[in-house]
């Protein structure tokens with residue numbers, strides 16, 4: 082694991098502002114917005130009336146989307162810069178940023194929350210810095226927890242997953258997305274949930290690992306689905322990725 086957190090860098094703050102609030106590319110819908118819409122649809126189907134947690138919220142787009150349904154949304158990220166940026170957007174409704182075009186050249190952009198259809202509900206969000214693997218005991222009693230593309234960026238996904246059920250109400254729902262891009266830079270190999278062969282030569286997928294971790298407390302609510310996303314790196318370089326979304330209901 083690397084000692085410096087890449088998610089504290091200004092360049093990544095800008096990249097994530099563009100990812101969450103900027104243009105869409107190659108016809109792929111905005112990922113953070115889509116995930117929020119799916120969460121709210123499930124909340125409606127399940128008649129949830131309580132609160133939600135967006136863990137690994139980055140610069141906050143899914144949290145703002147959740148705030149349309151939920152009266153309270155705790156939104157937590159390990160990166161001080163990300164939560165400070167989300168909180169600034171919440172308070173001022175606007176944020177300027179620059180995106181890389183090529184080399185040292187950049188373009189200036191502005192997020193205006195009101196142009197994206199957000200109004201007073203953004204006040205329902207509480208942005209705080211925190212560690213998903215070592216969350217304060219006060220974070221509990223949720224109807225819905227969303228962890229978007231978080232698990233393969235954690236130093237211990239096991240620590241996160243073994244504890245997360247206790248923060249959900251019985252009947253509450255955990256929604257995970259991940260492209261399962263395990264990297265030793267973030268997660269020591271012995272902590273990968275999948276993407277390796279076990280001692281008997283069996284391929285262990287991340288979905289296998291997730292299922293094993295979550296089965297003691299959860300049932301899978303719906304079949305896994307792919308949710309695509311595009312992150313712009315420069316004017317000519319983009320990451321086009323498929324995250325797998327899995328939806329788990331706490332039944333015990």
Ligand SMILES: C[S@@+](CC[C@H](N)C(=O)[O-])C[C@H]1O[C@@H](n2cnc3c(N)ncnc32)[C@H](O)[C@@H]1O
Pocket residue numbers: 088113136137138139140157158159160163211212213214228229230231234235236
């Ligand atoms: C790949 S980004 C995904 C962000 C956002 N959920 C999305 O879907 O766009 C991973 C996020 O997890 C955060 N993160 C990494 N380790 C974390 C930890 N231990 N606790 C909380 N957040 C963490 C990073 O700061 C980053 O915002």
